[in-house]
Amino acid sequence: MAIAQSQNDNGAHFDLLVIGAGISGIGAARHLRQRWPERSVAVLEAMDGFGGTWWTHRYPGARSDSDLYTYGYAFKPWTGSAIATADEIRRYLADTIAENGLAPLIRYGHRVLSADWSSTQRRWTLRIARKAQGDVLTLTTGFLWMCAGYYDHGQPYTPAWPGLERFQGHVVHPQHWPEDLDCTGRRVVVIGSGATAATLIPALAERVAHVTMLQRSPTFFSALPRAHPLEAPLRALDLPPAWTHEILRRAHIARNSEVVRMSFERPEELRANLLQQARAQLPEGFDVDRHFNPRYRSWQQRVAVVPDGDLFAAIRSGKASVVTDGIECFDAGGIRLASGAQLPADVVVTATGFELQVLGGVPFGIDGVPVDFTQRLTWRGIMLEGLPNLAYVMGYFRSSWTLRLDLVCELVCRVLQHMQDAGHAVVAPRLRAEDAGMPRLPWMDPQNFNAGYILRAQHRMFRQGDRDPWRHNLEYQDERSALPAVRPDDSTLAYR
The missing domain is CATH 3.50.50.60 (FAD/NAD(P)-binding domain)
Structure with missing residues (x-):
């Protein structure tokens, strides 16, 4: 069930802003609230309720395709059947929201129209369409965390069949x-x-x-x-x-x-x-x-x-x-x-699949110049080369999405803690001298994974390199020890 919102946030500033109230956004918000209860946090959700995939998919028999012991959060035990229905997953997410006091943070029917970074103000400015009010408001944030999943909820993929x-x-x-x-x-x-x-x-x-x-x-x-x-x-x-x-x-x-x-x-x-x-x-x-x-x-x-x-x-x-x-x-x-x-x-x-979407389909800019994602490298599948104070969540293809979410949340929170401790306002991935001639490879190697939605979207996705930390789409068994070992003061992260 969605929770009615009445906030009048036009012009408001938040320390931390999460986009999406699906399993990723709820998990990210819980980590942020646990670490920094004193900081201002909001979650913007374009749909009318929480759940993401589990809000969108209402067809008969909708259920998980992963076991809930790994698809559920590490911090919240799952007590039901390993394969759960969509309704059971929504109840689990509702309990997570209630137990962690997240309901006041979530703004439903808030669709992000654009996000632009100001180098002088050191913040993101977001234009947001509010469904209930029928208006457009502006919010700013010091750090933006994209948790909108990886496909277009509004426009699925349907081939053009004759007749x-x-x-x-x-x-x-x-x-x-x-x-x-x-x-x-x-x-x-x-x-x-x-x-x-x-x-x-x-x-x-x-x-x-x-x-x-x-x-x-x-x-x-x-x-x-x-x-x-x-x-x-x-x-x-x-x-x-x-x-x-x-x-x-x-x-x-x-x-x-x-x-x-x-x-x-x-x-x-x-x-x-x-x-x-x-x-x-x-x-x-x-x-x-x-x-x-x-x-x-x-x-x-x-x-x-x-x-x-x-x-x-x-x-x-x-x-x-x-x-x-x-x-x-x-x-x-x-x-x-x-x-x-x-x-x-x-x-x-x-049931012909979906359309892959880059960071929720939001147009991004830096100081008014549009960001071309195809010219950006991913940093560990979590941040993007040259984009300040921005993180995103992308899960695994062969393991439960949430296994990676847990790892990503811990690493992003370590980076944010380092910024706070060192007095930094800005962080962005940067290439080292030895990375200058590195090839910019497709977002996904088809020899690794070649589902139709991947191949259809390669031309608009960001790129990866041939070495760490510029690779992504690794397996859980590789990252379960590698990501916790990443130091926030890594030389590929530039702070100021």
């Missing part, structure tokens, strides 16, 4: 699921086979006439049990929740780290393992190689979780099916496939 306007059924994207959409007894086609489709299809299969997952190419799925083998024995011991949480958190980290390591060192062994999980739960004679054996290396794109094999169970029941084919065009009654087959549909769900 879509001729389709007489209902077309919906999961990011914009209508509350009044009733799929009962209808024929549903879900286009796409990523984590959203894997979540949506088992939930729809319970009440539709039939649901078809239409994919252009296969995706890897992991059909592990919903609960970790240690979960039941630990709960039987009636341990303090913090103990159980920490043990299960470490167990999930260890298991995921081993899978990630296999994806690099023994990818074909991991492929065989994932395909065997599918074969064991699909009907005899099902063409697993055609529908569930991707061309790419395992974990070169995200491995979608289907807890207890719920997607495979829907296929076994006959209420769901998989079609691997291209789309030639839409017509009034459904989709004509590249193979010539016709796929009838009453409802088409375009």
Whole structure:
């Protein structure tokens, strides 16, 4: 539930300003409030409530694709099922807000229109559109922390299919699921086979006439049990929740780290393992190689979780099916496939992904000159070359987002503490002399990770170097010791 706001902040200055009230922004605000209760902090959220992804996604069956022992915060034990529903995650975030007194800090319906740094005033000036008031206000801050996630909540990705306007059924994207959409007894086609489709299809299969997952190419799925083998024995011991949480958190980290390591060192062994999980739960004679054996290396794109094999169970029941084919065009009654087959549909769900966004889509400037992010290097995936008093949060692709959030929050707070202790007003990453000729590489190496939303956005993302601290997109097992060891007085951080 959103909390009504009545602040009249026009012209106000905040010591620290957080953009976004999803899991990143709430976590960042908690760290700031714990460290500096005396400093002025505000959180600006463009939507009408907290949760970010979990506010946007209201489609049937919406749930986590990561275990909550690692997706939850290190500072707040998770006590529910490892795989949680969107409602359960929102309740967890609501409890975090209440327990840490964060509600008065959050301004909902506040969308940042622009952010400009003044070198003389040593502060950021933000123009903000307020939804409820229908006006634009100005705020300033000494330090800006971008926690708006990595995709556009308002504009998802939908390909331009020929003839879509001729389709007489209902077309919906999961990011914009209508509350009044009733799929009962209808024929549903879900286009796409990523984590959203894997979540949506088992939930729809319970009440539709039939649901078809239409994919252009296969995706890897992991059909592990919903609960970790240690979960039941630990709960039987009636341990303090913090103990159980920490043990299960470490167990999930260890298991995921081993899978990630296999994806690099023994990818074909991991492929065989994932395909065997599918074969064991699909009907005899099902063409697993055609529908569930991707061309790419395992974990070169995200491995979608289907807890207890719920997607495979829907296929076994006959209420769901998989079609691997291209789309030639839409017509009034459904989709004509590249193979010539016709796929009838009453409802088409375009689970085709999202659009990656640079720092919440906010235009940035320095002394009135627009910032071109493609000319900036990332500093450890946390700050940007030459941008003063600015941090951002970007999580992992192969591990829970929040594992990196915890590490980033600790490091940003150490930098802020160093500024306070040394009397500095400004910090910005700078290149060393030995970095002058360093190549500026793409934001993501496609050989590392090549999901469609990554490849579509490379041309507008910032860059990385070929050495620390100018690299990012590392793995948790690399950063869990590396980031805590970073000193705030590192030579690549310039203070004044």
